Amino acid sequence: MIGKKKRYGSLEKTEGRDAWIMMAPAIIVLLVVAVYPVLRTFWLSLHEMVLTDPGSGYPFIGLKNYLEIFNDKRALTSIVFTLKFTIATVSLELLIGFTAALIMNKAFKGKGLVRAAILIPWAIPTSVSALMWKFIYNDQYGLFNDILCKLGVIDGYKAWLSTADGSFMALVITDVWKTAPYMALLILAGLQMVSEDLYEAAKIDGANVFQRFFYVTLPCVKSTVLVALLFRTLDAFRVFDLISVMTGGANGTESVSIYAYSNLMKFLDFGYGSAIAVLIFAVVFIISLLYMRVLGDQITDM
């Protein structure tokens, strides 16, 4: 390279090219690990591929799998359930998380300890906490029944995980327990960035607590809250391990991910299962795009 007269001149271009060379290995790894599986799943979904029937030759059938999804009552029920679950958990987590963040924002003794301790539910692996809560909801010796009985809310031990409503409530409670702290911490980070001067100015102008909250706090943390909401919505929509451990999808608690998993691993129907997986990917993608729209340019200001 030395000695050759550079045709393209500018320093920027040379640096740009070097940058690409440096990034190439990382990009290649990403393509292989992240992009290729998605493309391959999409490719599989265009075929009829049931592993217990290797004689069929796995023919290409175009978009027939996707049409089947819309005719499949079980798939549609699982989508409805997943949406119900997402809305319930995300709104509760937003409420509880925001409240907790506002409280933690004030200086008080042991603030550091509280902030560390509040992350513990989030730190426990989902499968472990799901199993733990399953024991708590147990109808013979569960803590949930015990406490409610002692408080006089219910008269006898109930089998919470035996009914559709009971299971839904149990799943929502466990999920909120686990992720509200995560929301709280994200929002807390946003709250800390709001300058005290704004609050003082508002107080001088005679704003009360509510007005300060709605006109100073909320607009400033809007982008943080939206990012936190984005993560939580995506996670809630893809819920799998919580349901798998607690109810196995019984009592109407089958989410889209669980249904996709059943199709892939239990029925060995890789064509249909892949189609459902691609559907999940598409929905998650659209949700992200919508959130990005609302966030707009604000995300680069953070």
Place this chain on the structure above:
Amino acid sequence: MRKRVKQVIAGAVAALMAASMIGCGGESDSSKKSPDDQITLKFSFDQGVGEATQKIVDQYNASQDKIKVETVLLPQDANQVHDDFVNKLASGDTSVDIMGLDVVYIAEFASAGWLMDLSDELDASITDTMLEGTVEGATYEGKLVAAPWFTNSSVLFYRQDVLDQLGAEVPTTYEGWMELADQAVGINGVEYGADFQAAQSEALVCNWVEYVWNNGGDVLDEDGTVVINSANNLEATNIMKKLVDQYAPEGVTTYTETESEQVFKEGKCLFIRDWSGFWSSGQDEGSKVTGVIGATTLPVGPSGEESHSCLGGLDLVVNNAISDGQKEAAVEFIKYMVSADTQKEMTLISAQPPVVKEVYTDSEILEEIPFYEDFYGVILGGKSRPKSPQYAKVSDAIQRNIHQALTGEVEVQAALDTLQEEVEELSK
């Protein structure tokens, strides 16, 4: 000069990263041969029988030099074991040579071409020594694709002390047990008459087909026609629902074996329907019912004459993708595992029922486990769940519909009708 150095370093780093990716792949072939030509076999199964099997494997390894068997343990959950094997076999993985596969998955794995055909290696001299039901369960389209390893069937365990106190005979019908349960509540800590597994899982399928068979019905008749919503089955399912609503713990529709056994061991139940292994595990440390458990056949319904229990168990299968040398060694090991002596040893240390018939009448065994005398009759009356490559879907349909019927979400007749339709769809 500096520029040149930078470029060289950049290129070298890029090349290094690309080269390191080659390390990510690579096959894990288990046909390692040590200097003295010893073949290593990897044997994978669920840890429910972990300790006992490990002892047998160690004995085998110590007894000869040609083959070394290494064990790979999996969790005690039929679904998880199934998924793990599917993952490996679907990708042509050769890291596992022999697997302990649940009997219901034999047809599925065989139709996918993942199991080695053992018909030639394990001829009649071996299969004649085994229980017929187990050999039949290991056959797919006329070929022997698995070697029965141990079998199992369910038993009705009850509180002998409560029956003695009431001076009652052991009932043989569901009605008889329900009447007894009404009297038994309050005696010696009994709160619930019945105990079994009704969670939406494979255990529910095993439980339900027993009610069906014991009431003179079936899932498929001899021609393979689906006969699920027959009057007999409606009666049988209603009996099951009555037990769930009135005689079993409230959470029984969330119970698998573990939870149901726990309640019985606390002394709260009159009877429990469970696999035969509960005879020993139900009387271990911490159990409140040690020494007062009786065992009998499952009761029959009003329209049933014979009592049947559901057959379970594990078969040994050989991965069809491994090399011929490995396959030969695998067959050698299998022949060892199904020999009468090894089966007897295995039964003594694990209380898992053997597949070789003569072990049941062996005097040493009967001394250790006297209840095998009655149990031999039970296991001869064992029936297999419907065999089909689509078993996963059939089982899933049964699990969902029957669970909905038991929790009251759907009327029993409607659930059976839906199930009939769904299974008919699958059989097409």
